Amino acid sequence: MATQDFTEISYTIDPQDHLLTVSSEWVDFALKNHGDGLTPEYVKGRSLWDFITDEPTRELYEAVLAHVRSGPTTDLVLRCDAPERRRLIEMTVTLLADGNVEFKTVLLASKPRIAQRLFDRDTPRTARHLMVCSWCDKVSVGVDKWFEVEAAMEYLHLTGEAELPIIEPVVCPECYARVMEIISDSVPLGS
Numbered sequence: 343m344a345t346q347d348f349t350e351i352s353y354t355i356d357p358q359d360h361l362l363t364v365s366s367e368w369v370d371f372a373l374k375n376h377g378d379g380l381t382p383e384y385v386k387g388r389s390l391w392d393f394i395t396d397e398p399t400r401e402l403y404e405a406v407l408a409h410v411r412s413g414p415t416t417d418l419v420l421r422c423d424a425p426e427r428r429r430l431i432e433m434t435v436t437l438l439a440d441g442n443v444e445f446k447t448v449l450l451a452s453k454p455r456i457a458q459r460l461f462d463r464d465t466p467r468t469a470r471h472l473m474v475c476s477w478c479d480k481v482s483v484g485v486d487k488w489f490e491v492e493a494a495m496e497y498l499h500l501t502g503e504a505e506l507p508i509i510e511p512v513v514c515p516e517c518y519a520r521v522m523e524i525i526s527d528s529v530p531l532g533s
């Protein structure tokens with residue numbers, strides 16, 4: 343499933359951030375770090391924040407949501423990689439007439455790559471943590487240094503290792519700045 347491509351992913355949340363509708367592909371997309379066994383039926387009615395558990399990503403989503411709820415539809419481009427595939431997606435967040443918010447994601451680009459064990463749930467892990475940006479999927483290899491996963495594995499001498507560090511989802515400074523800029527650029531309705 344995770345290596346296949348989707349056409350469009352959508353989900354809606356109510357004003358209390360509970361998931362109302364979820365397309366089945368979303369389970370794969372949004373829950374890539376949350377293990378198997380999740381279905382749209384299981385997800386429905388639960389809080390969006392049950393599935394965006396890392397604080398930096400949550401903060402960014404909260405900022406986007408606050409902005410969208412004030413009126414403007416917001417388009418965000420982000421990466422959504424699978425172990426054997428690099429993907430670029432566009433997520434459009436819209437306030438609906440009934441007060442719910444819709445997230446709609448389309449695939450902009452997708453290409454195969456050599457399987458990246460860092461992103462494979464079955465890879466055994468060490469106690470070490472490696473920060474990975476939830477937005478661009480780049481890996482932190484040092485202070486203010488973010489590499490694509492292939493380069494990061496080389497740089498950190500992890501390529502041949504049986505056990506890999508635990509992924510710690512964060513938002514890199516570049517993605518954080520870019521999303522904040524998008525949010526501040528679009529003018530709220532009525533102003």
Ligand SMILES: [Zn+2]
Binds near residue numbers: 476478
């Ligand atoms: Zn990033």
